[in-house]
Amino acid sequence: MPERAIGVFDSGVGGLTVLKELRRQVPGENLIYLGDTARVPYGTKSATTVLRYAHEAARFLLEQKVKLLVVACNTASAVALDGLSESYQIPVVGVIEPGARRAIEVSANGRIGVVGTEGTIRSGAYERALRRERADVIVHTAACPLFVPLAEEGWAGHEVTRLATREYLAPLLAEGIDTLVLGCTHYPLLKPMLQEVVGPQVRLVDSAQETAKAVAAQLSTHRLQGQAQPASSPRYFVTDIPDRFERVGGAFLGEPLQGVTTVSLD
Amino acid sequence: MPERAIGVFDSGVGGLTVLKELRRQVPGENLIYLGDTARVPYGTKSATTVLRYAHEAARFLLEQKVKLLVVACNTASAVALDGLSESYQIPVVGVIEPGARRAIEVSANGRIGVVGTEGTIRSGAYERALRRERADVIVHTAACPLFVPLAEEGWAGHEVTRLATREYLAPLLAEGIDTLVLGCTHYPLLKPMLQEVVGPQVRLVDSAQETAKAVAAQLSTHRLQGQAQPASSPRYFVTDIPDRFERVGGAFLGEPLQGVTTVSLD
Numbered sequence: 001m002p003e004r005a006i007g008v009f010d011s012g013v014g015g016l017t018v019l020k021e022l023r024r025q026v027p028g029e030n031l032i033y034l035g036d037t038a039r040v041p042y043g044t045k046s047a048t049t050v051l052r053y054a055h056e057a058a059r060f061l062l063e064q065k066v067k068l069l070v071v072a073c074n075t076a077s078a079v080a081l082d083g084l085s086e087s088y089q090i091p092v093v094g095v096i097e098p099g100a101r102r103a104i105e106v107s108a109n110g111r112i113g114v115v116g117t118e119g120t121i122r123s124g125a126y127e128r129a130l131r132r133e134r135a136d137v138i139v140h141t142a143a144c145p146l147f148v149p150l151a152e153e154g155w156a157g158h159e160v161t162r163l164a165t166r167e168y169l170a171p172l173l174a175e176g177i178d179t180l181v182l183g184c185t186h187y188p189l190l191k192p193m194l195q196e197v198v199g200p201q202v203r204l205v206d207s208a209q210e211t212a213k214a215v216a217a218q219l220s221t222h223r224l225q226g227q228a229q230p231a232s233s234p235r236y237f238v239t240d241i242p243d244r245f246e247r248v249g250g251a252f253l254g255e256p257l258q259g260v261t262t263v264s265l266d
Numbered sequence: 267m268p269e270r271a272i273g274v275f276d277s278g279v280g281g282l283t284v285l286k287e288l289r290r291q292v293p294g295e296n297l298i299y300l301g302d303t304a305r306v307p308y309g310t311k312s313a314t315t316v317l318r319y320a321h322e323a324a325r326f327l328l329e330q331k332v333k334l335l336v337v338a339c340n341t342a343s344a345v346a347l348d349g350l351s352e353s354y355q356i357p358v359v360g361v362i363e364p365g366a367r368r369a370i371e372v373s374a375n376g377r378i379g380v381v382g383t384e385g386t387i388r389s390g391a392y393e394r395a396l397r398r399e400r401a402d403v404i405v406h407t408a409a410c411p412l413f414v415p416l417a418e419e420g421w422a423g424h425e426v427t428r429l430a431t432r433e434y435l436a437p438l439l440a441e442g443i444d445t446l447v448l449g450c451t452h453y454p455l456l457k458p459m460l461q462e463v464v465g466p467q468v469r470l471v472d473s474a475q476e477t478a479k480a481v482a483a484q485l486s487t488h489r490l491q492g493q494a495q496p497a498s499s500p501r502y503f504v505t506d507i508p509d510r511f512e513r514v515g516g517a518f519l520g521e522p523l524q525g526v527t528t529v530s531l532d
Contacts, residue, residue, distance in 0.1 A: 038315045039305050044418075046507040049304045118510075146426070149415045152310075160412070160429045167426065241312040244384075266532040 007066030014185035015072030021212035043117025078125035099207030100129035116183030273332030278306035280451035281338030287478035309383025344391035365473030366395035382449030
C-alpha cells in the first residue's frame, strides 16, 4: 500500500512555488497537487465564493486519502483556513501564518509591508496574523492585482513590471517598512524585481519557503513523516484541461510538468 | 405582462460596454445582464470549459424568457456561438461577426489587426470571420492578457498601460495594419490609449458598438422590436456577490450600477 500523500491545493499554478519548496524540504513525501484552473483566480472573488471552492477542493483531496492538507493559496488561506481546520480530521497548513511569523522574526523596526491579491488584502488576515505575533507591529498593505497576470505572462523582468511594482510599492516604502511579505504564491517569480525596487535594506519574506518549513514541523508533531525514499513524482489534478497549466506551470515549478489529470469539483 | 427582454451575458463586467451601447442604440428594449463573476475570466480557460459555462449562462437567461441572446464576451462567442445558436430557439448574437464585418468595411489595405484574450486569439475565430467577408484579407493577431486586469485596475491612462500596449502592438504595427479590432469587451475602456499608440492612421473597431447594431438588425428581421417607452432599468445578475461588480462595473457602464442579484449557475 503506497504511503499517504500530502495534498496541496491552489486556485491555479501559483501553489506550485509551495510544491517546489516541499519537494526540497520534505523530499521523502508523496505529493498530490490540485489547481482549480476552471475557476482561477480566487483573488478577485468574494469570501463566500472562495470558501465554497476551498471546501470542494479539500473534499477532493480527502478522497485521495491525503494525510495533511496545504492551502497553497493566500486568498483561500485568508478566508477558509479556520473553517477547513474545523471541518476535517487532518492537519491543515495555510500560507499566511508561516509568512507572518517569519516577518516578525526578521523585522528590526516593526514596520512590515504585505503585498497580495485584492481578496487577501481585503480580508485583513495578514494584519491579524502579524498582530498575534507582535502586538505593536505596524502593517502597511497593498493589493497588487497586476502581479499575477504579469507573473503568468512571463514578464517578471519586463519594464512594465518594474513600473507597476514601483507604483504599488511607493506608499509602503514611504512608510519606512524594512520587511515585505510576498502574500501570494505567484509572487516568488517576481522576487528579483521586487528586491530591485525595494532595495537591499528591505527583507523579502517568501511564504512558499516558510510554508514548507511549517509543513515539516507539522509532520513531525503529528508523527506523519513519510519514508518514501525516493518519493514518487507528484500527481497533478486540475479542473480545466491541462494545456495552460502545463505550459505556465513549468516556470513556477522550475521544471517541466507532466501527467496532469482533469477532474470536476462542482 | 412585461415585454420580453434581451438577455446579455459575459464572464464579468466587460459585457457592460455592450449593454451600454444597446441602451443607446435600442432604447426601447428591456435588458437582462448576467456576469459569471464567480468564474471570471473565460479568456485564459479552455474551449471545453468555456462552452460548458456559456450553456449554463444561456439556460439561466432562457428561464428569464429572453427573446434574444447576446453573447457579450469574445471568448464565449469564439467557442460557443454556433453551439448556442443550434441549441436554442431564439436568435443568438455574438460579438465577433459584427466587429469582423465592420473591419472589412473600413480597411483600405486589407491588413487587419486583432487584439483579444488568449482564448479568443487561440480559437482563430476572428481570422475565420474576417476571411468569410474577404478571402484575401491579411490578419495579424495578438493575445494581450494584461489588458483586462489593466482596464479593471482603472489604469487606462497609466504609463504601465502605455508600455504594455506598445509591447503587444509593435508586431502588428510592423506589419502595416490599417485597422485594429478590439476583440474583447473590456478593451473599449483602453480606446484612447490604443489610439494614441497605433496613431491616427489606424482605425479602431469597437465590437461593442457593432454588436449593438447587429442586435438592432436582428430585432427588425425577426420582428421582435420592443415598444417599452421608456424601457425599464436593466436587471443585473452575477454569480459572485455583487460588491466588486458594482464597484468596477460602473466604469464600464458609464454610470453607477444598482440592483444586482446573485444567482448560482452550477
